[in-house]
Each structure stands twice: as structure tokens, then as C-alpha cells.
Amino acid sequence: xxxxxxxxxxxxxxxxxxxxxxxxxxxxxxxxxxxxxxxxxxxxxxxxxxxxxxxxxxxxxxxxxxxxxxxxxxxxxxxxxxxxxxxxxxxxxxxxxxxxxxxxxxxxxxxxxxxxxxxxxxxxxxxxxxxxxxxxxxxxxxxxxxxxxxxxxxxxxxxxxxxxxxxxxxxxxxxxxxxxxxxxxxxxxxxxxxxxxxxxxxxxxxxxxxxxxxxxxxxxxxxxxxxxxxxxxxxxxxxxxxxxxxxxxxxxxxxxxxxxxxxxxxxxxxxxxxxxxxxxxxxxxxxxxxxxxxxxxxxxxxx
Numbered sequence: 001x002x003x004x005x006x007x008x009x010x011x012x013x014x015x016x017x018x019x020x021x022x023x024x025x026x027x028x029x030x031x032x033x034x035x036x037x038x039x040x041x042x043x044x045x046x047x048x049x050x051x052x053x054x055x056x057x058x059x060x061x062x063x064x065x066x067x068x069x070x071x072x073x074x075x076x077x078x079x080x081x082x083x084x085x086x087x088x089x090x091x092x093x094x095x096x097x098x099x100x101x102x103x104x105x106x107x108x109x110x111x112x113x114x115x116x117x118x119x120x121x122x123x124x125x126x127x128x129x130x131x132x133x134x135x136x137x138x139x140x141x142x143x144x145x146x147x148x149x150x151x152x153x154x155x156x157x158x159x160x161x162x163x164x165x166x167x168x169x170x171x172x173x174x175x176x177x178x179x180x181x182x183x184x185x186x187x188x189x190x191x192x193x194x195x196x197x198x199x200x201x202x203x204x205x206x207x208x209x210x211x212x213x214x215x216x217x218x219x220x221x222x223x224x225x226x227x228x229x230x231x232x233x234x235x236x237x238x239x240x241x242x243x244x245x246x247x248x249x250x251x252x253x254x255x256x257x258x259x260x261x262x263x264x265x266x267x268x269x270x271x272x273x274x275x276x277x278x279x280x281x282x283x284x285x286x287x288x289x290x291x292x293x294x295x296x297x298x299x300x301x302x303x
Contacts, residue, residue, distance in 0.1 A: 037064025072114030272302030
């Protein structure tokens with residue numbers, strides 16, 4: 001296995017891309033609720049049946065809340081995972097240790113950023129929208145798996161953020177400027193994290209035989225299934241918030257159809273789009289070409 005990324009190069013890039021929380025998300029910041037937060041390619045609200053244009057805008061903003069809240073949730077297990085990976089290396093390669101510790105520090109900053117965003121969102125939206133959890137329980141469930149399986153999940157998430165920003169967000173001029181700025185700054189640092197996690201995956205796979213790699217990939221799929229269940233639960237929370245905000249309950253058949261449509265949208269946003277990323281697929285191919293076949297067998301469920 002081999003990748004072109006190196007710890008010293010990533011450390012240098014990370015230092016150049018670094019930003020300060022108060023510059024990106026000051027406590028006085030306000031979101032513009034007259035605009036969408038997510039591009040339609042990510043929100044997939046346009047195919048929701050029976051909602052007016054103002055109601056579709058509210059749904060888009062709720063999906064935007066979900067988007068950053070879910071990132072905050074997953075980064076709460078990424079942070080201890082990276083620290084656990086770095087701890088045994090403290091007397092090793094200095095660039096490697098510094099890059100991993102910077103990775104962890106930036107993940108902690110992102111968690112802080114998304115908590116601050118949620119407070120700002122709830123203030124402007126007029127009520128608090130719940131998020132699945134508690135984060136500690138979700139993290140414990142995921143961190144009980146094989147470290148290689150966890151690293152693959154993290155790698156998928158990190159490459160996914162690259163595609164979302166570069167292909168869908170960056171050139172969309174209709175989005176709320178503050179929300180778009182949050183996605184940009186998150187992308188700037190996650191671009192380096194994706195490279196580091198590529199190196200972590202290769203280090204964790206080193207010396208494993210085919211059976212051990214196949215087993216870890218099976219656990220990666222199990223984590224994906226667990227997250228998918230959480231996405232459906234979050235979609236139910238989102239629809240309840242939508243009904244409260246628009247002041248009416250959707251008819252039962254419309255509610256059920258919207259639940260299925262929005263759950264599928266979330267599955268693609270948080271799982272399917274990462275499975276399709278060429279860099280993620282390249283890492284799997286380096287581990288074993290068999291893994292791509294297994295991935296392709298399940299990926300259509302998340303399209």
C-alpha cells in the first residue's frame with residue numbers, strides 16, 4: 001500500500017489553513033433565515049410533495065441544522081479516536097505526532113464551532129431542534145469496533161466533506177453567507193484531515209492478512225448501519241420540528257412519504273456520497289480489491 005501524502009507536508013498545509021473560532025463564528029453572528037442554508041443537491045427538499053415554497057425553505061434550514069449538528073456528533077468520537085491513535089507514537093516520528101495532535105485540536109475546535117452554530121440557529125429559528133444522542137453513547141458504540149473499521153468511517157466522512165463543499169457549496173451564491181462560510185472553513189481543515197486519515201488507515205492495515213482486513217470492513221459496514229438508524233431517527237425529529245414551525249400537522253400519508261424521502265436524502269448526504277468518493281475508493285482498493293465489490297453491493301441503498 002502507498003499514498004502520496006506525508007505527515008510533514010500535511011502539517012505544513014494545516015498550519016497555513018488554520019483559522020480562529022471567533023473570526024469565523026463570533027458570538028454576535030446571525031444567520032439569514034430568508035435564504036436556504038444547503039444547496040438543493042445536498043438538501044434534496046425540492047422533491048418533497050405537498051409543501052409550499054416557504055415551507056420548503058424551512059425544511060432546507062432544518063436540514064442545514066442537521067448537517068452541522070451531525071458533523072458535531074461524529075467529531076465527538078473522532079477526537080478520542082485520533083488521540084488514542086497518537087498516544088503510542090509520542091516517542092516516534094515528530095512530524096507524525098505533531099500532525100495527529102493538530103488534527104485532534106482542530107476536531108475539538110470544530111465541535112466548539114458547531115455547538116456555537118446550534119445556539120445561533122436555535123435563537124434565530126425560534127426554538128431548539130433536538131439531535132440524536134447522547135453523543136457519548138453513540139461514540140462508545142462506534143469506538144467499540146476495530147480501529148481500522150473506525151478509521152474507514154472517518155476517512156469516508158472526511159472525503160465526503162471535500163466533495164460537498166467543492167462540488168455543491170462553493171459556487172452557490174444563493175446560500176446564507178454565514179452558513180456557507182462555516183462550510184468553507186470546515187472544509188479547509190478537513191482537507192488535511194482526509195490526508196492524515198488516509199495515512200492512519202494504511203498504518204492500521206499494515207501487517208494484517210486478508211481475513212483481518214475483511215473482518216474490519218465488515219465492522220465498517222456495521223457502523224454504517226448503526227449511523228443509518230440514527231439518520232432515520234433524526235429525520236423523524238426534523239419533521240416534528242417542521243410541523244411545529246409551519247403550524248400544521250401533515251396528513252399521515254404525506255408525513256410517511258416525506259419521512260422516507262428525507263431519510264433517503266440524509267442517507268445519501270452522510271453515507272452514499274462518501275462511499276462514491278474516488279479517494280475513499282482508492283484507499284479501499286489499496287487494502288484489497290475485494291472491498292470495492294462489497295462496497296458496491298451496498299452503495300445503491302444510499303444513493
